[in-house]
Amino acid sequence: MEYNWKIRKKANEERVEALSSEINVNPTLANILVNRGVDTFQKAKDFFRPDLDKLHDPFLMKDMDKAVNRLKSAIENEEKIMVYGDYDVDGTTSVALFYGFLKQFYDQVSFYIPDRYKEGYGISDKGIQFAADNNFKLIVALDCGIKAIEKVAFATELGVDFIICDHHTPGEEIPKAIAVLDPKRKDCSYPYQELSGCGVGFKLIQAYSEFTGMDPAGLIGFLDLLAISIAADIVPITGENRILTFYGLERINNNPRPGIRALILASKIEKEIEISDIVFKIGPRINASGRIEHAKASVELLIAKDLEDALRRAALVEDVNATRKNFDENITKEALSMIRKMDETKQFKSTVLFKEDWHKGVIGIVASRCIEEFYRPTIILTESNNKATGSARSVYDFDIYEAISECSDLLEQFGGHKYAAGLTLSVDNVVAFQEKFEQVVCSRIETIHMMPVMEIDDEILLDQINYKFYNILKQMAPFGPGNPEPIFCANDVYAENVKVLKDKHLRFNIVQDGQQTRPTCIAFGLADKLKYEDDTYFKMLNGKMRFNIAFDIRENTFRNTSSLQLYVKDIKFD
Known part of the structure; x- marks a missing residue:
């Protein structure tokens, strides 16, 4: 696919120079930071050193006091509480987080995930009726409910109260629930609007912990779930989400709950977990149950108490994920064929x-x-x-x-x-x-x-690519929406030592006039395009013709030797 390169405008030169001096980074890195809103020493400190103490006061969120009081009342009166969540990753992690938190000290709590096929998205009549029939007095809805006007009214008729924790855009009318927590409400002044559904649920347990005098350190154990929700739901990894993701990844890599440990093993990830691993490996496995069968299986995996039980549940999820991949492949082929026929006319x-x-x-x-x-x-x-x-x-x-x-x-x-x-x-x-x-x-x-856009942070010379440069880049993680992994371009280069790997990928070195550094480039999937679809194009690369190249910078370790490599995003010949 051909990309339109969009190179970001240079930030204010004076601000870049000042930041470069204040935090001792080169101007290229300072320019990236300023373009991302990190334009003062304090902002840079907060960016590079995320701090849980910098999380916003949860009571700044509209209706938080009402939600906490109703939850406290339900627990004091030993009312049955239903934790209700959507069937995707954000929903199931939300349920696992909130249910897991309450279950530590309260037994009268159960969770409910709607059936994607029988009940559809969001709050269902069936779920509400089940709550009423089984004497649940309070439903805490997570990652859904912001438009459930009629459903909440139906629950009220049956004597069931609602607390809604959602992050989707509200309609003109807000449901008449006991409390509606959603930072996107027009009448909500909460400082950060981009929380995931699980993030809103986390703010509620944070508020409840503060209100009841619980040890806030007890919340750290839930940050692994929260990081997965943020990554999988593709919400911006900025502000409060950046703090939560940073510590959530730390938890995943050092002390994950049994269910997440089992998912890591099933995914065959043998390195430090990054956002991309959650998006492409862990998240789809959690999602698979809700897509093919019932998302209850994913929640049960996420709240598993020991690794043996988690591994057994992860194996079941892995089987469902294999089925999902088969459906995905077959339906995609059919859909693409339909599009081609449409475009003939x-x-x-x-x-x-x-x-x-x-x-x-x-x-x-x-x-x-x-x-x-x-x-x-x-x-x-x-x-x-x-x-x-x-x-x-x-x-x-x-x-x-x-x-x-x-x-x-x-x-x-x-x-x-x-x-x-x-x-x-x-x-x-x-x-x-x-x-x-x-x-x-x-x-x-x-x-x-x-045309898909390749957003490029800056043009650089090859001699700028060294470990000092890379080590600062690495500290800009976690990467994701709002803070993407920096992409650079180098212009007027040519290739040497071009090799095809596994008939799919390319490996080569690039040379730039006046530069000593000749980094190795890896172009995944590019061999198919260059070698087989357009032999002339491949000869241009192999024949030392000049081109511009877009890439990100990564570390490769082979036989205990580490080196920097450029992961090719796109190539443009003149």
């Missing part, structure tokens, strides 16, 4: 596909796979409970949630974010929705949205 600017027998659990993954091949806003729909239900994924800087909102007259339910959303509609409305969504996208989308 018209060049669309959006993709909306519907097939009644596609597996609901993998349609979000399929939407992302389709974007990798056909770069445009994509919605994949299937039939569930006599409705068309779907997952939407977007492209660079295009707000798919707003585009779907313009089609709300054809929908029964929708929700989500700028880059990902879910929706439900009548099967009879699918064709009309396809047509209207295409019209909306055509009216909103701009040229910049139609």
Whole structure:
């Protein structure tokens, strides 16, 4: 896929020079920091040295006092409490965190995850009825509920109270629950809006601990779950999330709970866990149960008390994940074939596909796979409970949630974010929705949205690449949205010692005039493109033609010898 390179503008020169001097880093690194809002000594200190004491006061969140008082009242009166969460990673980690916290000192608590296929997303009538029938007086809903106006009213009629902990964008009306915790509420002045659903749940247990005089150190054991939720839900790793992720990763790498340890073993990760390992290995395994069978299995794994039990549960999750991969692969092939046939008659600017027998659990993954091949806003729909239900994924800087909102007259339910959303509609409305969504996208989308963007932090010379430079880069982790791993470009270089690895990957050194450093580059998957799809292009690389290269910098250790390598993101010949 061809990328549009977007090199960030240079930050204010005086500010860069001042920061470079204040924290003793070179101007290139100072420029990156200033561009990310780290433009003073104090901000740099907070950035490089995250501190749990810098977490915001949870009582700054709207309704937090009401939530804590209702929770305390339920416990004092020995009421049954239901911990209710969504079936994705954020939801299941939220439930494991909140249930695990209460279970330490309170027995009258159970958890409930809705069935993706029988109940659908969010709070369900079935879940509420189950609570009422089994004498639960309080439901704490995590990672869902912000638009559950009618569901909360139904629960109130049955004598069941709600505390909602959500992080999705509210509608015009807020549910009439006992407390609605959501930093995105317009009337909420909480200083940080980008918490995950699990993060909002964590703020509630933080507030409860403070209010009741519990030892705050007891909360550290839940940060592994919180880091996984932040990484897997693709929320910004900035501000408060950066602090929580930093210490959550520390917990995962040094003292993970048995369930997470079992997932690491199942994933065959034999190095320090990074955000990318959670996104691509651990998260999908937690997600698999909810996609294919029932997410209750993932919660049971995450709250397992010993490694033996966790390993047994992780093996079951691994089997389900293998099934998920098979569904994913087959449906993706079918979807791509449908898109190619569509494009034979018209060049669309959006993709909306519907097939009644596609597996609901993998349609979000399929939407992302389709974007990798056909770069445009994509919605994949299937039939569930006599409705068309779907997952939407977007492209660079295009707000798919707003585009779907313009089609709300054809929908029964929708929700989500700028880059990902879910929706439900009548099967009879699918064709009309396809047509209207295409019209909306055509009216909103701009040229910049139609090609994937490679955001490059700065152009550098090869002699800048050394261990002093790399060691400071490494301290900028954890990387993720809002704080991506820095990508650099080097211009007017040529390749030497080009080798093809496993018929898929390339390894070569690059040379730049006037520079002594000739770093090794690894280009995963690029051999297929350069060698087999376009032999001329491969000859250009192998024939020492000049090109520009985009890359990030990593350390490679082989036979106890470490060296820096460039991981190639893209190559552009003149």
